Amino acid sequence: MDKWILIDGNSIANRAFYAMPPLTNASGLHTNAVYGFTTMLLKLLEEEKPTHMLVAFDAGKVTFRHEGYGDYKGGRQKTPSELSEQFPLIKELLKSFGISQFELSGYEADDIIGTLTRMADEQGAEALVVSGDKDMLQLASNQVTVAITRKGVSEVERYSPAEIQEKYGLVPLQIIDLKGLMGDTSDNIPGIPGVGEKTALKLLHEYGSVEQVLEHSGDLKGKMKEKVEQHKDDAIMSKKLATIFREVPLEQGVEEMKYSGYEKPVLAEAFRKLEFKSLMERLDLTGEAVGAEGAAQEAANLTIVSVTAEDDDALASLASMLPKVESIYSEVIGDNPHQSETVAIAVASPDVIHVVPLAEVQTEALGFFREWLASADASKTGFDMHRVELSLAWHGVSIKGIAFDVQLAAYLLDPTSTDSAQTISGLCGKYGLPGVASDEAVYGKGAKFKLPETEALHAFIAAKADAVRHLADKQRAELEKSGMYKLYYDLEQPLSRVLAGMELQGIKADASVIEQLGAELEGRVLELKGKIYELAGMEFNIGSPKQLGEVLFEKLGLPVKKKTKTGYSTDADVLEELAPYHDIIPSILMYRQLSKLQSTYVEGLLKEIRPNTGHIHTFYRQTIAATGRLSSQYPNLQNIPIRLEEGRKIRKAFVPSEPGWYMLAADYSQIELRVLAHISGDQGLKDAFLHDMDIHTKTASDVFGVQPEDVDSNMRRQAKAVNFGIVYGISDFGLSNNLGITRKEAAQFIEQYFAAFQGVRKYMDDIVMQARHDGYVTTLLERRRYLPEIKASNFNLRSFAERTAMNTPIQGTAADIIKLAMVKMDQELRNRGLKSRMLLQVHDELVFEVPEDELEMMKSLVPEVMESAIELDVPLKADVSYGHNWYEAK
DNA sequence: TTTGTCACG
């Protein structure tokens, strides 16, 4: 008979992690959970001789359980990084064992296993479920035995239905009721307060189920009765949460769980990487690993040379090796590359890695190395080179010839990859390369951040440099395969150099203008504060949503419109609704507006002005936004106020860095809707842009069925909201919210829009289908975004993915276009020998500083370049303006 | 460190 072993991967990894003493390999990688997991696997294989084997993992942060109950698993501590960094290792190890692993977005491991045990029941297979979680007992049956780990991982306690009866006096399914009553603190399932295992069992022996207990709550006495009646809903919900879902739409079947044993050399290699020497001996694998994987061997025995100016041998060795360099890694410490420390630069060739501390790089003896760094002809493959370029520049070291960047490539290959997946350590895991420790493991984080002693530090930096060249090889192939080669080499890579130039240049900010504005704000804020205290009849911290909520909704008794998960909502939407009820509201809104200006834009920006130059240097991040947009940090110069006049004044502080120059700004007009017209091919929308019509008026005229000249301002306003909605992936709920109309009315608007723009409707339908089919969507330049949740059974997750499928090609193509324009613009400025400088990008806008004698030329050149960045079926349009500061350039 | 709020496109 078939024998299946079904392992709850997350649960067992957790148990193993806490059961085993800390264990790390030579490079600082934690391996204790992997070790514990391995010993358990070996024991199971030996004792059970399974025909099928599977490890299930939780996937994604949000599961369908969160749908009804936002706090599900809320109380749970975050997985420590020492454990989370081991999951990739465990998954890798399972591959080496030849054991299959399932995970499915939106479901937990429990549910996958629950589904498979149902299949075991149906097919008459024998199954052993292994977990650390007693919830699993509900799955026990004649066919299914559940093994729960007991102290450590390799010792388990087995439960058949008979044993559950013996121990609890319950049938397996009643385990759900047990949990419904007693709750589970580790999953933040409430249950009924005051009811623990003892009481819950007593109640169940008497009444049988949660429902029956609730029905007969009248029979209970005293405190117990009160508690049960008070928490009926909690009990029902807790039961629901504890119920394992047994109908997961699995993408893999039983066939894929078949287990036929492991291959010795493969497992040997895995153990060797993990440094599990005792296990290798135990399985008699010691001889197997030799020569298994050249690259891996090599990484384990890197030859590292630390270079100093005094060490002639090292200098000679470095010099002779430079032509053979395949990768470079420079360790930058600090989040803001404009205020960072570069520790050292490592350069890797296949034979040897040289590590040069920054102080040595700056010495006379290393002149040849600086020359190599600055040579555009010596091409370099590195990691996060945009940051490196800035950091080095501030230390007087120039770097050129950057040809490939592993971080940038990782972003293109998966722009939604998390922070940790964009590190060298994370990428090595992804590509199955020899592990490199995570920065956090080596340096610690937050207050505990500390560089290790030199030898370990250099070894770590060298290991990263070596990993970079291996990663780059894998990525180049992947970029080619996914059609993003050109996007990478012709756009993103050149753009990163352009960005570095803009950032190093910075933009001049006139501190006195900001201070002046700050002084005015201070007076008004103070005045508002007094007025609010008076109207409230008490003093409190207006900036505290908690205290403000208490004042408004408890003391003043205003109606509660919306709640957040921690209390009353007091956001601007809510406050505006409350305005008719109390005079305090307008003052609070104004206070909020002005104190935001004061803290973020007056105080915040002043801190960012370099005292010696008067410039502000932002840092554009090229690997953050899932759509391909840039983001801006330290400070963010992409969200400087403009919508309200009070804030807009801040822009007066952004001035040219040379006397007599001008600020010039050019922005794309309706770029997203033009992109939509192009990719949807909708004739009406295309015609509107071909005739350069006011797009919102045109939409209003079509949606409301009136002549354009009869469109009033209200109709235009609503049409504008519809257009926004279309770009965002429309829903009637969102539109109704935005316009303050009913959902029905919103749905009608949308229907009318789609009737008028049928090509757009077709695009929206097609793109969602395409996303479902391919698992991703693309922009015009083939930028890709994966949407795994498009197939989720959870409505929320799926709907979100569908809207994203509609929005990303639009927002992303617009991002592609302005990036093209930037690279082209940079070229033009150089080729024409112009002194004008490109300073900022704000998604659809470029800001320049321009000498007077180039003003006329730039007024035509900038829009020309922007409009011709790419040719679409509709014209692109850029409006240009200029003035003595950014405020005037409007 | 997380949450609520609000600034931008």
Place this chain on the structure above:
DNA sequence: ACGTACGTGACAAAC
């Protein structure tokens, strides 16, 4: 029946 508009970053307060 479900319950949301897309993409970001900074700040103050609360935990």
